[in-house]
Amino acid sequence: MLLIDHYAYNNKLAGVHPGEKFLFFAVTVALCLALPTTFTTLVVTLLMAGAVVFAAGVPWRFYLKLLLLPGAFLAVGVAAVAVSVTRAPQDFIWAIHTGQYFAGITRQGLDNSVNLFLRSLGAVSCLYFLSLTTPMTEIADVLRKMRMPTLVIELMTLIYRFIFILLEVTRQIYTAQSSRLGYKNTRTGFNSLSRLILSMFIKSYRQSQAMYDSLVSRCYSGDLHHLSEPRQWCARNILLIVTVDSALLLCSLYAGGLV
Amino acid sequence: MSQYIIEAYEIEYTYPDGTKALNGLTMQIEEGRKIAVLGANGAGKSTLFLHFNGILRPGRGQILFRGRAVHYRQHSLLELRKNVGIVFQDPDNQLFSASVLQDVAFGPLNLGLDRDTALARSRQTMRETEIETLQNKPTHFLSYGQKKRVSIAGVLAMEPQVIIFDEPTACLDPRMAQKILELLERLSKQGKTLIMSTHDVDLAYSWADYVFLIKNGTVVGKGSPQQVFIRPELLHNCGLTTPWVIEVHRELINSNLIVDSAPVPKDRKELFNLIRNTSIGTTGYKAAQNY
Incomplete structure (x- = not known):
């Protein structure tokens, strides 16, 4: 989790205009979702992996681990789509029969699930590209330029900041508990965990109060003021994005049999 | 005003x-x-x-x-x-x-x-x-x-x-x-x-x-x-202690190493200067050098 943030600030694409990265993300993810052929989704996954590993310089082992995270969720979700339960027997590839019900995998269900899996993987890759190359502050900046309501952006900023504070506090409490054998077995573990969660609530409440006080002491009047570093759009990058995505679009249309 | x-x-x-x-x-x-x-x-x-x-x-x-x-x-x-x-x-x-x-x-x-x-x-x-x-x-x-x-x-x-x-x-x-x-x-x-x-x-x-x-x-x-x-009793009353500079100064006076009238030093540097300038040790050291 924290490493994602580390790479967001320290990658070879950190100096690129966030708008360009956002454009690449948005167009590619749109293509991936709108033209969900196996070809498109696979290419998008590989394209983003290449961009993250080669262009941004994120270690491939780390990237692979990151992909495994949603991979597990996806596998479970996809399994549910693949299996269909019916009364009448269908052309199952494999099925079990209990009472008057059939539970099995059909050709179409399998196709659907594979397609869904690849499509999600492609979309997740796009999101990873954005979050591994662009710091939160810059994403917020792009969203603000796109006229996202200020409230949403300020919430994003504060939530982002609090994630780190809460993680740190959790880590401290967890360490303090473990050092006094709080997690020596499952029973004490659950007990300690419940206390940890309780004290997290109390601490975060206190901390938010204290933070509000300190904001007010610096004349806070409801606006967190965003500052953005002026960055130059790079024509070459935009051209590259347009070329790559156009090629992707044409190939997808061709592969989908629409051209 | x-x-x-x-x-x-x-x-x-x-x-x-x-x-x-x-x-x-x-x-x-x-x-x-x-x-x-x-x-x-x-x-x-x-x-x-x-x-x-x-x-x-x-x-x-x-x-x-x-x-x-x-x-x-x-x-x-x-x-x-x-x-x-x-x-x-x-x-x-x-x-x-x-x-x-x-x-x-x-x-x-x-x-x-x-x-x-x-x-x-x-x-x-x-x-x-x-x-x-x-x-x-x-x-x-x-x-x-x-x-x-x-x-x-x-x-x-x-x-x-x-x-x-x-x-x-x-x-x-x-x-x-x-x-x-x-x-x-x-x-x-x-x-x-x-x-x-x-x-x-x-x-x-x-x-x-x-x-x-x-x-x-x-x-x-x-x-x-x-x-x-x-004022040690006041400090103690507030849950505080006497600064070490003052304690050392007081101890030096009590041990007759510096004179009673020596001003209370403000910090470490002043205290050290006080020791260098008034203590017997310095005189002794200087005497030895002259010898």
């Missing part, structure tokens, strides 16, 4: 849970001084500071800024907060922004300065606090000492006349603490009024030029450090 910049008269404050934090506290703060506020944990120091900035409103009593009573209306509060800045003890409570520059510029932008002025001011204070290399870093990547300096910069950038430091050297390593003290010295030379709360009697003794002792929400002792810190 008054040279006092902040005055508090008979202020009382009770927290919603019934804890009486301030109990008829009266305090006058002269402009341009270095003031240390000492007291045990829970004596009411932090609560008092929140009053100086208008975050808390006294249940009874009055706060004056430059001789004028603070009215708790938007305009009056903004004026007060513009002039009185607080550096909170825990920098994590103060840093809300994802990037250092944004956090430092938060105050100046709230003052209604235009972007360029606010940025110029922020960059200037970041240079003064030696954090300019951190400007695009996210605040959660910083070390505790760096966070502390960023939180100080965030307050300095508003250019307040009074700066309140709540335990500025707590949890810092000696070198970082020294750096913060050097910064405070520079600020003092610029004519700022500095108020510091601390438990560190040695620090308060050598740093401050005026000291307040607080206990149970009232002032129980005040005066120059040389007046306040030579």
